[in-house]
Amino acid sequence: MGRSGHRDGLRLHRWPGPRRRRHRALLLRPLLRLVHLRRLPAAEGPGPPVIRRLRVAAVVAALALAASACESGRAADGTVDLPDPVVATGAASSVDYVALGDSFSAGPFIGTMRADPQGCARSKDNYPAFVADWLDVATYTDVTCSAATTSDLYQRMVMFDGNTTRPQLDAVTAETDLVTLGMGGNDFGIYDSLIQCQRGLAATCPVAQLRVDARKVAGRIRQAVRRVLAVAPGAEVLVVGYPDILPTEGTCGAVGVPAGVLEPVTQVAGLLNDSLRRGAQAAGAAYVDVAAGSEGHDVCAKGRAWVNGPRLRVGVAAPFHPKINGMRAVAVEVFREVTGDEPDEVTEYAEPDPDAVVLNAS
Numbered sequence: 001m002g003r004s005g006h007r008d009g010l011r012l013h014r015w016p017g018p019r020r021r022r023h024r025a026l027l028l029r030p031l032l033r034l035v036h037l038r039r040l041p042a043a044e045g046p047g048p049p050v051i052r053r054l055r056v057a058a059v060v061a062a063l064a065l066a067a068s069a070c071e072s073g074r075a076a077d078g079t080v081d082l083p084d085p086v087v088a089t090g091a092a093s094s095v096d097y098v099a100l101g102d103s104f105s106a107g108p109f110i111g112t113m114r115a116d117p118q119g120c121a122r123s124k125d126n127y128p129a130f131v132a133d134w135l136d137v138a139t140y141t142d143v144t145c146s147a148a149t150t151s152d153l154y155q156r157m158v159m160f161d162g163n164t165t166r167p168q169l170d171a172v173t174a175e176t177d178l179v180t181l182g183m184g185g186n187d188f189g190i191y192d193s194l195i196q197c198q199r200g201l202a203a204t205c206p207v208a209q210l211r212v213d214a215r216k217v218a219g220r221i222r223q224a225v226r227r228v229l230a231v232a233p234g235a236e237v238l239v240v241g242y243p244d245i246l247p248t249e250g251t252c253g254a255v256g257v258p259a260g261v262l263e264p265v266t267q268v269a270g271l272l273n274d275s276l277r278r279g280a281q282a283a284g285a286a287y288v289d290v291a292a293g294s295e296g297h298d299v300c301a302k303g304r305a306w307v308n309g310p311r312l313r314v315g316v317a318a319p320f321h322p323k324i325n326g327m328r329a330v331a332v333e334v335f336r337e338v339t340g341d342e343p344d345e346v347t348e349y350a351e352p353d354p355d356a357v358v359l360n361a362s
Contacts, residue, residue, distance in 0.1 A: 096175050097137040099128030100153065100168045100228075101182035103146035104242055107327055108318040111349075116360040119159025120145035125324050127240075128180060129350035130331030132357075134343045137178070141358040143171045146318075149186045150220040153227065165362055169227060176232040180334060181285075182240035184221055184276055188213035190268070195320065197265045198246065198257065207264040214271040221279025229284070238337055239280035239287050240330065241273045243294035245307050245320050252300035254309040288333050297326070324349075 099105060107123030114122045122144055123129070132140035145157060145165060156164045172179060185191040190213055197205035225237050246266055251259040273291050280287040297306040299320065306326030308317035317323045322330070328346055335343050 095137045096139045097178045099142040101144040102148040105182035106144040119161035127327040127330040132352035141171045143168045184217040210268045218275040218279040222282045225283035225285045237285040241290045
């Protein structure tokens with residue numbers, strides 16, 4: 001601990017001792033890049049509502065720093081000696097963030113699971129948690145749930161433990177500012193069928209039907225985004241795509257089947273992401289392309305892999321699902337889409353402010 005390093009092409013910072021009370025100071029530095037101290041931008045103006053809210057936080061932070069500087073006086077050369085940004089801890093953003101999605105958003109078996117509810121197998125280190133941490137949001141509601149389909153946005157879902165949980169859309173309110181939506185792969189049984197195909201079970205690999213079903217997902221995503229915006233018309237909605245799980249060329253022992261068997265699987269996976277993109281764009285949402293960034297980090301990439309192999313590894317990830325490094329990578333893409341900037345630090349673990357985390361009722 002106490003060392004900075006690089007992992008998977010991302011700058012990773014390990015924090016010594018307790019991993020709390022760093023968030024506002026970290027957020028302040030990238031926010032200050034948005035503000036020129038001689039000419040502060042208007043709080044309102046061009047840009048999505050989330051960006052405007054972050055600008056407001058930046059303006060407040062800059063004014064607080066300037067006021068502190070005035071009180072401390074000027075140096076002999078006439079320059080202002082600004083205090084360390086850590087003192088301006090009251091400049092948190094006012095963004096209310098809701099995460100919707102399936103297991104690729106929930107992160108089953110990555111580190112510690114949340115227990116609200118337990119049956120969703122939702123990790124404390126999934127990409128929504130990293131996003132909430134790095135944006136230092138005012139509130140963070142994560143209702144992602146493993147095995148969820150788009151239908152579970154609107155109806156109670158039966159979880160792995162046999163209990164049910166509320167419709168995911170219940171978490172969205174008129175005050176919601178930011179929504180990430182990562183699902184669609186479980187609709188029509190697409191993901192389960194792809195696993196059968198990947199295992200080389202040709203008789204159970206209905207490629208033609210899978211292609212049809214993957215294209216149908218666009219309409220469901222379009223409807224989902226519109227339903228979100230009907231409740232929260234001012235929200236920024238980001239549809240998050242799926243990463244590359246299997247290599248686009250060749251194969252490896254972790255896959256266990258010839259490359260020719262994988263070709264239709266990767267084609268259908270590509271069609272699914274295309275459907276997510278089309279559905280998002282048709283409803284006025286942004287699409288976060290995870291597949292492009294994950295190329296070369298598939299299950300065959302060994303030490304560079306962002307996804308787990310075919311075995312369940314408790315504490316690491318479910319089979320053929322993102323590991324914590326994959327979740328970090330997705331969070332970076334989401335952060336870029338929201339802010340137009342890079343995270344100041346890509347942290348080892350997700351630590352959203354406990355006061356911001358909304359616990360879910362079943």
